[in-house]
Amino acid sequence: MRWALMVATAALLSGGCASVPLKTQSSAEPAEALWQTHRRAVADVVSWNLTGRIALRTADMAASASLRWIRSEDRD
Numbered sequence: 478m479r480w481a482l483m484v485a486t487a488a489l490l491s492g493g494c495a496s497v498p499l500k501t502q503s504s505a506e507p508a509e510a511l512w513q514t515h516r517r518a519v520a521d522v523v524s525w526n527l528t529g530r531i532a533l534r535t536a537d538m539a540a541s542a543s544l545r546w547i548r549s550e551d552r553d
Contacts, residue, residue: 523550 532541
């Protein structure tokens with residue numbers, strides 16, 4: 478069991494080190510135009526939610542936390 482946990486942890490950590498190729502900018506879409514397109518898309522988002530959990534366990538302690546964040550159009 479411990480071996481499987483170590484292998485899974487190593488796989489997750491090494492995956493975080495993988496490089497992502499940079500997106501090259503074409504001359505047809507300068508940075509400002511891309512930024513404005515992004516701003517318009519984000520402005521249309523009126524509601525969203527975020528949920529997550531995390532846990533930590535060591536030899537002498539354990540802890541956990543959760544997050545729930547909801548944003549809706551009718552609440553400011």
